[in-house]
Amino acid sequence: MTFYETVNVEYSIFKGASVQNPYLPYPVRIDGIVVESEDKNLKTFKFVFLNPEDEAKFAYKSGQFAELSVTGKGEIPIGIASSPTEKGFVMFTVNKVGLVSSYLHAMKVGDIMGIRGPFGNWFPWEQMEGKNIVIIGGGFAFTTLRSSIIYMLDPANRSKFKDINVIYGARAPGMLLYRDELVKWEKRDDINMHITVDGTDDPNWKYNTGFVPTITEQKAPVADDNTYAIVCGPPIMIKFTQPVLDKLGYSHDKIIMSLENRMKCGIGMCGRCNIGKEFVCKDGPVFTLEQLNKTPREY
Amino acid sequence: MKFIKIEKEKWAVGLEKLSDAYRLFGPVKESDFHNFKRIEKGELPDLICLNTRLSPKTLVYPQAEAMFEYSLDESREDHHIMKEIEKDITPQAVIGIRPCDAKAFILVRKNFDTPEYQDPYWLRAYESTTFVGLACHFPCTSCFCTTAGCGPFHEEGLDVLLVDAEDHYLAKALTDKGEGFLSAAGWDAEVKKDRAAKQIEAEKQKAEDKITTLINTDRLKQIDTVDLYKAPFWEDVAFSCINCGTCTYVCPTCWCFDIQDENRGASGMRIRIWDSCMFPLFTLHGSGHNPRNTKVHRVRQRFMHKLKYYVDKYDSGIQCVGCGRCVRLCPVNIDIRRVCDMMNNYGAGQDTCAA
Structure with a gap:
């Protein structure tokens, strides 16, 4: 073997198909689009994989995210709104804010694009087994929380968790996500729903009115060692919910939060989403408040 | 050998x-x-x-x-x-x-x-x-x-x-x-x-x-990240910075990148290009929120990444090899050697002047 050949054998390990390129999206087709909010800024997209075997490769857990790849425009990191217990599709709810999300909002059923992932960690399901779960969500940060609720309510999983409380608020009734499902969950006796809006002039509104922190104070169970709170929402909600949880006695290792930051790679390499030494994309997006207290909290 | x-x-x-x-x-x-x-x-x-x-x-x-x-x-x-x-x-x-x-x-x-x-x-x-x-x-x-x-x-x-x-x-x-x-x-x-x-x-x-300028890095690991992040000297360090990004482009250990789609007619390429923590767009959210919205945040990110986050994340030395390019080419004379000393001395009772 000449030197030249030796070198080439060494490189060939990278040429082989066995090494997955983490930047290569799985091709998907848009299979369904639902307008979620009355301002039409939130749409839910259902995707199916063009290559059926990619669905198995995309095995995920509630709390993870993916990069939606709109060919010719770019990628956006979005939490996975479907649950691993739902088969045959993956689902994402996207707020229309920038170049890629605006373009995606104009796309149609049948259009081809890509998905990379799943990325990041997930809510600590193993650790939360046998515990009470309090979900506190605000606005459009309810996507991975929907995934979590569907996952926990699955007949195969419900017995793994004790009481489930959900406090979910939006600015107005028309801004709540997944309204049909919220109504269904409201009627069940194995989940306590506390839906709220900041305000409404709808005389038929039969749920709560008030900001999420206020409703949390009224409805969330008092903390004990067996209760975890999962909090996802806009910064202002998180800021005012934390003192309430402190008051209710939640220790910071039992307060679970999911962060967002600008991302590109999704795999901890491009360098922009870090909070201190932690990459939100790879070491997160799920952190306990105890962990966040030890970071510069640049999110 | x-x-x-x-x-x-x-x-x-x-x-x-x-x-x-x-x-x-x-x-x-x-x-x-x-x-x-x-x-x-x-x-x-x-x-x-x-x-x-x-x-x-x-x-x-x-x-x-x-x-x-x-x-x-x-x-x-x-x-x-x-x-x-x-x-x-x-x-x-x-x-x-x-x-x-x-x-x-x-x-x-x-x-x-x-x-x-x-x-x-x-x-x-x-x-x-x-x-x-x-x-x-x-x-x-x-x-x-x-x-x-x-x-x-x-x-x-x-x-x-x-x-x-x-x-x-x-x-x-x-x-x-x-x-x-x-x-x-x-x-x-x-x-x-x-x-x-x-x-x-x-x-x-x-x-x-012949190498006479030395830095000290011995205390970087032991200093608390949040304390160092909140240190008062960052305002001084960042004061003259114009966020030009030269330091990050000439640095052999800077690796941050962006990914962009470039189209020409009906075809295109997904490309990656060097990016820099000095630029506000680097961390700007779609919502308009920016977690590193001031140059103090961005200057601090560069030095904290190289001299503290990297050290902690990989339990290793600093993410700098001492080539001196950023020292020579910075248009406003920000010197990583001084910043490193300020960081390393922080809380040790010795103050280092930023100027």
């Missing part, structure tokens, strides 16, 4: 032979400064150069690099599907790379080669490269490699170390790749190990003694 004596008169002939087996790169003078360029058959690298203006990181990690190509033409079967692009990963050799720049690749590898994910572009290019280093006899006044985990004769990350010995180069083959490189050039005059090693050791000592 072999030591080979390369008579300078055999240098050009060897390089010519090598250019059949490798794509060769080396320092070439362009206007007032040197940069790494392709050395075509018959050309010679300029090994007089103290160091290049830009680091050679671009040879493994190009400033702009195509990742995928795609078609937007819906009449095509594969429209909107990303396809890999064939890359030239035939052997390349970087001749005259300084030890600091070679060590920098080792530090950057920690980012691109992780247990969970491997960056195929960076790794393929790195593995296809043979690093033929040139020891520094005359370090610059801005060099501080000896206290940044490196040195003028440092061997980590090199396949061959060349030591200039007037009428010849003494070549130390450090890896199999390096031995292959030397033999492909036809340089085979082996010299006695002991004598060569002694000679190199003496030269190394002389060169190291």
Whole structure:
């Protein structure tokens, strides 16, 4: 073997198909689009994989995210709104804010694009087994929380968790996500729903009115060692919910939060989403408040 | 480990032979400064150069690099599907790379080669490269490699170390790749190990003694991240910064990048390009919120990343090799050596002035 050949054998390990390129999206087709909010800024997209075997490769857990790849425009990191217990599709709810999300909002059923992932960690399901779960969500940060609720309510999983409380608020009734499902969950006796809006002039509104922190104070169970709170929402909600949880006695290792930051790679390499030494994309997006207290909290 | 004596008169002939087996790169003078360029058959690298203006990181990690190509033409079967692009990963050799720049690749590898994910572009290019280093006899006044985990004769990350010995180069083959490189050039005059090693050791000592600026990094690991983040000196450090990003572009250990789709008609490429923590857009959310919305945030991020986050994340030394480029090229004279001292001394009762 000449030197030249030796070198080439060494490189060939990278040429082989066995090494997955983490930047290569799985091709998907848009299979369904639902307008979620009355301002039409939130749409839910259902995707199916063009290559059926990619669905198995995309095995995920509630709390993870993916990069939606709109060919010719770019990628956006979005939490996975479907649950691993739902088969045959993956689902994402996207707020229309920038170049890629605006373009995606104009796309149609049948259009081809890509998905990379799943990325990041997930809510600590193993650790939360046998515990009470309090979900506190605000606005459009309810996507991975929907995934979590569907996952926990699955007949195969419900017995793994004790009481489930959900406090979910939006600015107005028309801004709540997944309204049909919220109504269904409201009627069940194995989940306590506390839906709220900041305000409404709808005389038929039969749920709560008030900001999420206020409703949390009224409805969330008092903390004990067996209760975890999962909090996802806009910064202002998180800021005012934390003192309430402190008051209710939640220790910071039992307060679970999911962060967002600008991302590109999704795999901890491009360098922009870090909070201190932690990459939100790879070491997160799920952190306990105890962990966040030890970071510069640049999110 | 072999030591080979390369008579300078055999240098050009060897390089010519090598250019059949490798794509060769080396320092070439362009206007007032040197940069790494392709050395075509018959050309010679300029090994007089103290160091290049830009680091050679671009040879493994190009400033702009195509990742995928795609078609937007819906009449095509594969429209909107990303396809890999064939890359030239035939052997390349970087001749005259300084030890600091070679060590920098080792530090950057920690980012691109992780247990969970491997960056195929960076790794393929790195593995296809043979690093033929040139020891520094005359370090610059801005060099501080000896206290940044490196040195003028440092061997980590090199396949061959060349030591200039007037009428010849003494070549130390450090890896199999390096031995292959030397033999492909036809340089085979082996010299006695002991004598060569002694000679190199003496030269190394002389060169190291010439480096007079030192940094201290011993306390960086023990200082609390949040305390250091909140230290009052960041305002002073950032005061004169104009967020031009020069430091990040010339730095051999800066690796941040952006990914963009570029279209032309009905086809396009997904490319990645160097990005910089100095730019507000780097962290701007779609909502308009920006977690690093002031230059103090951004300047602090650069130094904290290199000197604290990296140290903590990989339980290693700092993410800096002491090449001094950012010190020499910063238009407002921000000096990482002073910042490092301020960070290292923080809370130790010694204040360091930012000015």
